[in-house]
Amino acid sequence: MNSTTHPDVSFETKGDIAVVTLCRPAKRNALSDPIIAALRTIFETLPENIKAAVIAGEGEHFCAGLDLSELSERDAGQGMRHSRMWHAALEHIQFGSVPVVAALHGAVVGGGLELAAACHIRVADETTFFALPEGSRGIFVGGGGSVRIPKLIGAARMADMMLTGRVYDAAAGERVGLAQYLVPPGKSLDHAVALAEKIAGNAPLTNYALVHVLPRISEQPADHGYLTESLISGITQSAPEAKERVRAFLQGRAEKVQRG
Numbered sequence: 437m438n439s440t441t442h443p444d445v446s447f448e449t450k451g452d453i454a455v456v457t458l459c460r461p462a463k464r465n466a467l468s469d470p471i472i473a474a475l476r477t478i479f480e481t482l483p484e485n486i487k488a489a490v491i492a493g494e495g496e497h498f499c500a501g502l503d504l505s506e507l508s509e510r511d512a513g514q515g516m517r518h519s520r521m522w523h524a525a526l527e528h529i530q531f532g533s534v535p536v537v538a539a540l541h542g543a544v545v546g547g548g549l550e551l552a553a554a555c556h557i558r559v560a561d562e563t564t565f566f567a568l569p570e571g572s573r574g575i576f577v578g579g580g581g582s583v584r585i586p587k588l589i590g591a592a593r594m595a596d597m598m599l600t601g602r603v604y605d606a607a608a609g610e611r612v613g614l615a616q617y618l619v620p621p622g623k624s625l626d627h628a629v630a631l632a633e634k635i636a637g638n639a640p641l642t643n644y645a646l647v648h649v650l651p652r653i654s655e656q657p658a659d660h661g662y663l664t665e666s667l668i669s670g671i672t673q674s675a676p677e678a679k680e681r682v683r684a685f686l687q688g689r690a691e692k693v694q695r696g
């Protein structure tokens with residue numbers, strides 16, 4: 437299947453994996469309002485057979501952030517509503533029906549980093565660089581970056597990126613937590629798809645718990661978190677699929693944990 441909701445975003449499926457690609461390379465995949473709307477629609481309406489998704493970018497760069505050419509005419513109220521529109525779209529990625537892997541290369545800057553931060557796993561190739569140039573443009577993040585990025589790297593590093601224009605290369609980005617995987621140039625999409633295929637093989641309830649419950653637990657006070665954990669733990673292990681998976685291991689039919 438191959439369909440699009442906007443010419444600057446492509447949607448393809450590979451079995452039970454969806455691959456969503458920003459296709460505006462001439463503008464470095466700058467995120468226009470129609471692209472944000474298309475991402476929302478895609479993640480809000482993923483077909484039921486899709487078990488995991490990948491977001492990638494066409495051309496030399498993953499994404500140059502907000503389309504700055506759309507910024508000039510907004511007043512304060514419109515600016516706030518615009519930011520809320522990004523929030524709603526990226527919520528459908530972070531808290532949608534499946535885990536999402538970002539395949540990064542080249543520029544992952546501004547709103548591009550905010551988009552990547554809404555995904556569950558980030559794979560960077562060695563050409564990747566991360567920056568938050570909003571500071572030098574006289575603006576602030578508006579796509580949820582101030583909530584999500586400190587959770588990856590801490591508020592101090594995010595403030596440094598915005599105050600000083602500091603750019604993290606791929607290796608430094610992986611070291612501080614902007615990406616969880618670092619792969620050779622040109623390999624991030626393949627690696628992301630391979631991870632998505634692995635994720636798609638998990639029990640659906642476990643994936644649901646990781647997308648919807650883990651981030652909530654991490655925001656709860658510890659005693660609430662332990663209680664929520666016990667509830668989701670009981671629910672996941674009661675599923676027939678979990679019982680069969682444990683039985684398969686005990687009978688020597690399941691994959692073992694391998695040394696990394």
Ligand code: 1HE
Nearest residue numbers: 462463464466500501502503504505543546547569578579
């Ligand atoms: C753009 C954008 C954009 C490129 N909006 N048009 N983001 C930024 O401040 C990053 C701005 N972009 C850059 O710093 C560079 O473009 C890159 C490092 C990403 C790539 O450099 P390069 O040399 O490969 O490309 P280029 O020549 O700078 O750009 C090619 C074209 O893309 C050019 O247009 P052209 O018509 O002159 O060919 C650029 O103007 C255009 N372009 N980036 C619009 N961002 C929810 S709040 C989020 C807040 C933000 O994200 S603020 C934006 C942060």
